[in-house]
Amino acid sequence: MEAILTDCVQNSLRHFMFGNAIFLCERLCAESPTEVNLQLLAACYLQNNQAYSAYCILKGKQTAQSRYLFAISCFQMDLLNEAETALCPAHEPGGEIPNGAAGHYLLGLIYRYTDRTKNAIHHFRLALSIDPLLWAAYEELCVLGAAEDAAVVFGEAAALCIQKQYLHHGIASPNVHTSNEDYNLVSSQNFGSEEVSPRQLKHTQGNNLRDIPGSYRGAAVLSGVAPPPLCRNMQPNGSNLNTVNTDGSPRSVVNSTIQAPRRKFVDEGKFRKISGRLFSDSGPRRSTRLGRDAGANINANISTVAGNGTNGSSKYLGSSKLSSVALRTVTVRKGLSWVNENIEEGIRNEAFDDSRANMASMTSSSFPSGDVRSLDQDGATVPVGGIFFSGSKVISGASEVLGLLRSLGEGYRLSCLYRCQDALDTYLRLPHRHYNTSWVLSQVGKAHFELVDYLEADRAFSLARRVTPYSLEGMDIYSTVLYHLKEDMKLSYLAQELTSTDRLAPQSWCAVGNCYSLQKDHETALKIFKRAVQLNSRFAYAHTLCGHEYVSLADFENGIKSYQNALRIDSRHYNAWYGIGMIFLRQEKFEFSEHHFGMAFQINPRSSVIMSYLGTALHALKKSEDAIKIMNRAILADRKNPLPMYQKANILMSLEKFDDALEVLEELKEHAPRESSVYALMGKIYKRQNMHEKAMLHFGIALDLKPSATDVAIIKAAIEKLHVPDELEDNL
Known part of the structure; x- marks a missing residue:
């Protein structure tokens, strides 16, 4: 029974x-309330997005697998x-962390979100050293700005580690023909062979989604799935199958859910009217967003300020745009071929074929050739996912995987360091089939976004x-790209598409918020x-977006709190540092402003x-x-x-270097x-x-x-x- x-x-979980x-x-x-069965029940609840149930079931349990599942439950509940x-x-x-690489990764996340960055980095690196293919750990290191070169992380040491995990253990027991899950299903309950059900026999030939046996992986894994989502109540976008071994071996679960009916947050009929509102003209935007409205003015007294940038997710740190057409015309760089519009055919322009043709040959030296020869001579076979391959094929496949991760990892690392052009060049070396994927194209879009190439970002x-x-x-x-391009209709359409795709995703609501913000409806945004x-x-x-809206509503106190909340989550979220600096600049707290701009x-x-x-800020502190x-440096950048x-x-004018200042303004x-600000x-x-005629001419041109109405008053x-002496008037 x-x-x-x-x-x-x-089988139900499958x-x-x-x-x-x-x-x-x-x-x-x-029938049998053993701890192993309780682990299985907790796994069922976790996959059904009921972390609280798993928490109650596993509280106080001491085995490694129970502690790991309990930790996942606590993490999802923000405990x-x-x-x-x-x-x-x-x-x-x-003591040893349960579940090896996955356990270290989960512990790294805990340390990261409790502001213990050094400990987080340590455990992410440990996770990678145990399982070099744990991409999520490398991503976290990139976000923290502590990632080593991808060529080092996914290099020879990683190759040797994979070889040890797959080959050495596989060769030691080449006649194992059952997957780890089904083996444990039968043997760990101490049942004899006569007690094995027909369904068990049916599934013993590796009928699993990702059944890499734990005995061949060295360290325990999350059944090929990264640790749980970072939000207590967030529904995952998809479900990955995973089962818990009945012997308590270190295998774990991923949150997999069947989404429940979603509660409406905004009235559907009202929301469909957004697109109709988005065509109304509006005046210059005045808020702390980098990448400003095309007509925004720059004044010496910082009467208007510009918006924000991103770190994985945030508004672009672009310039105060004096004219979106004249100043920000974005051209396609020479040599940067784009994906052909015919996505169905999946064919890219062939400008980079030569550099991408032999991906595997770039990485063939990762594995010692002697090991390959010995495996070929011995004719050894290795089980991978319930299927047996020759040792040389496993080595070749691992080499290709590491080569791919090197390119992806290096591009992502460079993006997180804001070396965006270098990142774009790295992504261009990817094979076509990988370049033309949503993750890579999104990273390309983010890189162009940071480079203020809004049109290229839109295309990507x-x-x-x-x-x-x-x-x-x-x-x-x-959605922020479209906000800066003032593409009202496209932004409205994107928001509706995203909310229809997933109403429980924060990205969807960021797009909706940007729609309202573009219409100056800051309270609704x-x-x-x-x-x-x-x-x-x-x-x-x-x-960060909340902070921008608070600043637009002149609620600086809550704006600072929102930016600080962003920094608690990600201390390298530079646009939050920038946002606080802008608030202090507007409040004329120049020392604080300098500090926060310096951090950004x-x-x-x-x-x-x-x-x-x-x-x-430096000029305001008399550090001219x-x-x-x-x-x-900013001009060169x-x-x-x-x-x-x-x-x-x-600044040159304040130093009375009038000729130099005029030369800069002429350029x-x-x-x-x-x-108008330039002429003013x-x-x-x-x-x-004392050149009053020329002064009057330029004031007239400015008008x-x-x-804006504020600038008109200043110019008049x-x-x-x-004809008033300069010492009596310095307000413009």
Whole structure:
């Protein structure tokens, strides 16, 4: 009876019938309440997104597998202290972490979210050393800015580790013909062969989704699945099958759910009207977002400020855009071929064929040739996923996998270090079939986004949507791209598509919030962004967007709190540092402003906008020479960004270097011929030089360019005081 119930439970899990699995497993536990059966019941609840049930079942259990499952339950319920205690019991200091690489990865996540970065890095590296194919651990190291070169992580040491895990153990027992799961299903219950059910025999030939036996993997794995989602109540987008071994061996589960009916958050009829509202014209946006409205003005007194950037998810740290057409015309770089529009054929332009043709040959040296020869001579076979391969094929396959991870990993590492052009070049070396996937195309879009290539970012994200319209990867950033491009209709359509795909994903609500924010409905946008935070409290970008909306509503106190919440989740979320710096700059707390801009600059030293505002804060602190140096760096970093040139001219004017300031402004006029702020500043300089006719001419041109109402008042006041001595008037 027990064997049949166990087999039925696992079969139900294999077919994603979690309710049936829970019911039958409860019968199993009633019949035989062993800890192994309780683990199986907890696994059923976890896969049904009922972490609280698994928590109650496993609380107080001491076996390694029970502690690991309990830690996952605690993690999903945001009980991080209990999760840590389960993995590292106080009475066992220095004890072994359950489930090997997966356990270290989970512990690393716990340390990361409890602000113990060094410990987190240590455990992520341990996880990678145990299982070199645990990509999620390398991703976390990249996000923390602590990843080594992918060529090192996925190099010879990783090859030897994989060889040890697959080959040495496989050769030692080449006649094993049953998968680990089904072997444990039969043997761990101490049943004789006569008690094996027909269903058990049916599944003994590796009929599992990812059945890499634990005995061939060295360290325990999460059945090929990364640890659980980072949100207590968030529904996963998909389900991965996984079962718990009945002998308590270190195998674990992933949250797999059948999504329940979703409660409406915004009235559907009202939401469909968004697109109709999105065509209304609006004035210049005045909020702390980098990558500003095309008509936004830059004033010496920082009357308007610009928006934000991203770290995995956040608004772009772009310049204050003086003219989106004249200044931010984005061209396709030479040599950067894009995916052909015919996605169905999946064919890319062939400009990079030569560099991508032989992916496997790049990595063939990873494995010692002597091992390959000995395996070929011996004719050894190795079980992988219930299927037997020759040792040489396993080595060749692992070499190809590591080569692929090297390219993907290096590109992702460079992106996290904001070396975006280098990252793009790395991604271009990928084979076509991998480049044309949503994850890679989304990373390409993010890289162009950081480089202020909004049009290229739009193209990349659009291609990603066409390849996999169900994927939400990078869609929060895509909505920000459309926000900056002021693509009202496309943004509205994207928001509706995302919410229809998954209403419980924070990316969907970030897109909806950007729709309202673009229409200057900041109160509604704030409510929407709070909904995204509610769905996933560890989604740093949603906190940052809340901060932007608070600043737009002049609620600086809550704005700072939102930015700080983002930094608690990700200390390298540089646009949150930038957002706090902008608030302090507006409040004229220049020392605090300099500190926060400096922190953002340390994380992203290639952002022209961060350098521009850091220079502004330095100038306000009377550190004009340092300010000039940082402005020069900002100009070199992005010559299309007019903001640092404008600020440099402003600083030179304050130093009474009028000719140098006019020279900079004349150059700036070529980039921004219709920006009123440039002409207004030139008029002020001519006034300081007592050249009243030229001053009046430039003030008049500034007014003709239809500046904002605030700037109109300032310019008219300057005209009225044209003959007033400079020492009495310095407000423009």
